[in-house]
Amino acid sequence: MSPRLVLVIASLTLREIARRRILWVLLGLSIASVVLVGWGVDRLVTFARAEDVDELQVRIGVSQVLILIAFMFSFVLAMSAAFLAAPAIASDVETGTVSAMLARPLRRAELVVGRWLGLALIVAGYAALSGLLAIAVVGLVSGHTPPSPGVAIAFLAFQSVAVLTLALALGTRLPSIAAGAITVVLFGLGWFAGVLSSVAVVFGAAPLGALGDTVRILIPTDGLWRGVIYGLEPPLVILATAGRNAQAMRANPFFAGEPPPAAFVAWSAAWVLLVLLAGIAMFRRREL
Amino acid sequence: MTDLAIETRGLRKQYGATVALEALDIRVEAGEVFGFLGPNGAGKTTAVKLLLGLTRPSGGEGSVLGRPLGDLGARRRIGYLPELFRYQAWLTAREVLDLHASLAGLPSNRRRAEVDRVLALVGLVGRDRDRTGGFSKGMQQRLGLAAALLGDPALVILDEPTSALDPVGREDVRAIIRDARERGSAVLLNSHLLGEVERLCDHVAIVNKGRVVAAGSLAQLLGEQAVRLHVTGLASAADPSTSPLASFGPVSVDDEGWLVVRPVDPERIPDLVAAVVAAGGRVHAVDPGRRSLEDLFLGLVRDDNADNATEPADDATAPAA
Numbered sequence: 001m002s003p004r005l006v007l008v009i010a011s012l013t014l015r016e017i018a019r020r021r022i023l024w025v026l027l028g029l030s031i032a033s034v035v036l037v038g039w040g041v042d043r044l045v046t047f048a049r050a051e052d053v054d055e056l057q058v059r060i061g062v063s064q065v066l067i068l069i070a071f072m073f074s075f076v077l078a079m080s081a082a083f084l085a086a087p088a089i090a091s092d093v094e095t096g097t098v099s100a101m102l103a104r105p106l107r108r109a110e111l112v113v114g115r116w117l118g119l120a121l122i123v124a125g126y127a128a129l130s131g132l133l134a135i136a137v138v139g140l141v142s143g144h145t146p147p148s149p150g151v152a153i154a155f156l157a158f159q160s161v162a163v164l165t166l167a168l169a170l171g172t173r174l175p176s177i178a179a180g181a182i183t184v185v186l187f188g189l190g191w192f193a194g195v196l197s198s199v200a201v202v203f204g205a206a207p208l209g210a211l212g213d214t215v216r217i218l219i220p221t222d223g224l225w226r227g228v229i230y231g232l233e234p235p236l237v238i239l240a241t242a243g244r245n246a247q248a249m250r251a252n253p254f255f256a257g258e259p260p261p262a263a264f265v266a267w268s269a270a271w272v273l274l275v276l277l278a279g280i281a282m283f284r285r286r287e288l
Numbered sequence: 289m290t291d292l293a294i295e296t297r298g299l300r301k302q303y304g305a306t307v308a309l310e311a312l313d314i315r316v317e318a319g320e321v322f323g324f325l326g327p328n329g330a331g332k333t334t335a336v337k338l339l340l341g342l343t344r345p346s347g348g349e350g351s352v353l354g355r356p357l358g359d360l361g362a363r364r365r366i367g368y369l370p371e372l373f374r375y376q377a378w379l380t381a382r383e384v385l386d387l388h389a390s391l392a393g394l395p396s397n398r399r400r401a402e403v404d405r406v407l408a409l410v411g412l413v414g415r416d417r418d419r420t421g422g423f424s425k426g427m428q429q430r431l432g433l434a435a436a437l438l439g440d441p442a443l444v445i446l447d448e449p450t451s452a453l454d455p456v457g458r459e460d461v462r463a464i465i466r467d468a469r470e471r472g473s474a475v476l477l478n479s480h481l482l483g484e485v486e487r488l489c490d491h492v493a494i495v496n497k498g499r500v501v502a503a504g505s506l507a508q509l510l511g512e513q514a515v516r517l518h519v520t521g522l523a524s525a526a527d528p529s530t531s532p533l534a535s536f537g538p539v540s541v542d543d544e545g546w547l548v549v550r551p552v553d554p555e556r557i558p559d560l561v562a563a564v565v566a567a568g569g570r571v572h573a574v575d576p577g578r579r580s581l582e583d584l585f586l587g588l589v590r591d592d593n594a595d596n597a598t599e600p601a602d603d604a605t606a607p608a609a
Contacts, residue, residue: 008390012376019378096373100435103340103368103445104391105360287303288342 001113005106009114010121017084017122026080030073030130037069038137045142056236062144063234067254069134070228074156078187078221081123081164086180088115089283090171099288109280112172116276119164124157131156144234151259152231158268159224163187165272169279173286186219194222220268227265229256291318291354293443293474294339298348301334308334310498311348316491318442321465321475323489325482325581327589331498332478333371336447339476340368353442364393367436371447371478374428377421381412381431384420388435406434409464425452433461437468444468445476450484462488486510486581494585496592502584509584514550515557515576516542522569532567536560546575 017023041062048058089112092098102108131153139145146152163183170179197212199205216222238257260268294316301309309331316322326332337343339350341358355362375384385403394402407416410430415423420431429452436444446465450458458481465475465488479485485492486506493503502509524531531539536559537552549560557576564571 005391008387012387016376016378096370097376099337099340099342099370100368100373100375100388100432101391102342103363103366103370104388105363105393106391107360287344288337 001107001110005110006114006117009106009111010118013088013115013118014122017118022084023122023126026126027130030126031133033073034130034134034137037134038141041065041138042141058142059144060234060237062138062142063146063232063237064254066135066138066144066146067229067232069138070131070152070156070232071225071254073130073134074159074225074228077123077127077156077160078163079184080126081119081160082167082183082187083180084123085115085119085164085167086171086183087176088119088168088171090174090176090179093286093288094175102288108284112168112276112280112283116165116168119168120161123160123164127157127160128153146232147235148231150231152228155224155227155231155260159221159228162221162224162268162272162275165275165279169275169282172279172283187221190215190219190222191225193219194225217267220264220271223260223264224268226256227260229254230259233257292316292351293318293320294322294350294352294476296335296339296348296350299335299338299345299350300347301331301338301343302346307498309338312338312350312495312498313500314493314503316443316474316476318474319469319472320490321469321477321488323485323492324476324478324495325480325485325492325585326495330495332495333447335495336368336445336476336478339445340366365442367438367441367444367473369429369432369436369444369446369449371451373432375420375431375435378419380417380419381407381423381434382416384431385416385435385438389438392439392441394439402438406437409437409467410434411460426454426457429453430457433464437464437473440468440471441473443474443476445478447478448480449477450479450481458484482581482585492581494588496589501588501592506581510579510581512551512579513554513576514548514579515552515554515560515574516546516548517561517564517571517575518546518573519564519569519571522564522567524567532563533560536563546573550579 044065045058045062048061049055089098092101098111101111132149135146135149135152166186167179167183170182173179174182193212193215195212197209197216200209200212233256237255292315294314296312296314299309299312300307312331312335314322314324324332324335334343338345338357339352341363345357350357352359353362353365376387379387382403385406386399389399389402390396403416404413407413410433412427412430412434415427420428423431429449433446433449436446449465450461453461462484465477468475477485477489489506491503491505492509493500495501522532533539533547533549536556537549540548540550542548552560554576557574561571561574
């Protein structure tokens with residue numbers, strides 16, 4: 001594999017997304033939502049303080065609002081990643097652009113990896129920028145900063161890269177709409193499995209838990225989302241749940257008492273690599 | 289040793305039960321313009337994709353520029369204009385060419401000059417900063433041709449290069465193809481416009497139903513010189529036994545009522561006209577010429593389609609060595 005050609009394709013991908021204005025639309029919408037969030041949190045905090053609510057409670061309230069915002073944001077990010085990545089190869093095959101490019105001394109693997117690299121840079125950069133902005137604005141208006149914003153943003157970016165890898169790999173074989181739709185469904189399924197296995201723990205329904213856990217390993221996006229929550233969860237909340245209501249809190253899909261295990265993080269990285277390799281293998285076998 | 293740009297032996301492609309290409313045998317010499325003809329669905333585009341390694345053959349073998357099909361090294365020296373395609377609409381013409389120059393591995397210090405050269409060649413100077421999304425089909429085709437000619441490739445594969453062009457554009461493309469040959473490129477020209485192929489090509493292969501039904505130089509294929517005459521006042525002329533033209537060659541009447549002598553020695557055409565006049569005939573028009581490629585093509589394809597597919601092609605037009 002030639003690194004030069006991978007970079008040529010990656011920079012082509014960056015240029016494509018910048019030119020197609022979708023990135024600017026997303027960025028504009030994100031900035032608008034951050035402004036809205038800042039305004040909302042400011043109202044909330046001002047109102048609570050005027051009512052003499054305990055400062056600790058205000059902080060905890062803001063931290064939970066931030067987690068909810070991050071959830072919404074991770075969803076938007078996953079959708080964007082899916083719909084940016086699904087057509088990256090699929091639509092070039094549909095328009096015949098890819099035949100003109102692959103007649104050159106360009107390996108199919110170089111095309112897929114170059115596309116992946118360009119998209120991953122965009123999506124991770126976008127996650128980092130908008131995430132930091134949201135955390136900073138909330139910090140500014142409420143005085144609350146999450147314990148490890150870097151961890152939260154890294155997991156947010158990781159989750160979006162996992163989603164984009166899946167959409168890109170499916171798009172090497174399927175039409176772009178199908179690849180995008182399947183990715184979104186699988187992402188939703190992963191999240192649902194996460195909720196299901198939490199509920200199963202509370203009710204002691206072991207088979208259900210096992211099923212949920214299996215899905216969460218096959219689609220690691222939900223596990224990565226737990227990493228985002230962990231980075232945003234104040235230690236106080238974690239301590240408070242260590243008591244007798246711990247089981248109930250664990251069923252909450254917006255709570256994480258511990259970071260994702262290192263083995264899970266390693267597995268997620270391997271999963272991204274395996275999905276990418278599967279995409280390359282499918283694309284190499286494809287008749288153009 | 290003669291350098292071959294393309295050689296295939298029994299190249300075959302099957303998609304499930306559908307045979308797209310039954311057995312392709314062609315030889316394209318280095319530096320020649322080779323016409324690759326056939327009706328829709330004959331397997332021409334499939335053959336081109338096999339040559340470029342975009343699909344894998346189901347059987348047979350082939351080489352391009354002395355390397356196996358799809359070889360990266362060979363692809364460095366091939367320019368390709370696909371038939372149905374769109375370039376990235378959000379790139380300018382110059383950026384498309386720059387991308388292809390860089391994919392082809394052209395050294396970066398030569399790229400700009402080379403892009404300028406091909407832009408001038410296809411007449412896109414002044415439009416090079418425009419996005420290709422706003423280009424007409426004809427301009428897209430010119431851009432595709434420019435991309436195919438980047439870096440003087442040893443082999444240029446053009447799949448219907450003039451389908452979207454007006455007559456002026458077609459004439460330009462003919463000049464461009466001749467120029468490419470002069471610069472040493474072999475050109476595989478896949479076209480429906482038979483007049484164009486006839487004017488440009490050194491050798492031709494006609495494919496039908498996935499195999500070659502005729503191949504050779506134009507002189508070999510269209511070799512027989514003929515003459516057509518529009519004559520009145522000479523009723524006996526068409527009868528071979530009494531015709532004053534019988535001594536010049538076999539005489540027939542075509543569907544427009546013209547007399548046709550084929551084959552004929554071109555040197556004797558003035559004598560032939562004099563003989564008609566001497567016999568009392570009035571000559572309105574004389575059309576010297578050989579069989580057109582179009583006649584040959586239509587005849588071959590119709591005969592082939594009428595025949596049972598298992599019968600071999602006519603010997604006289606069998607693939608030339």
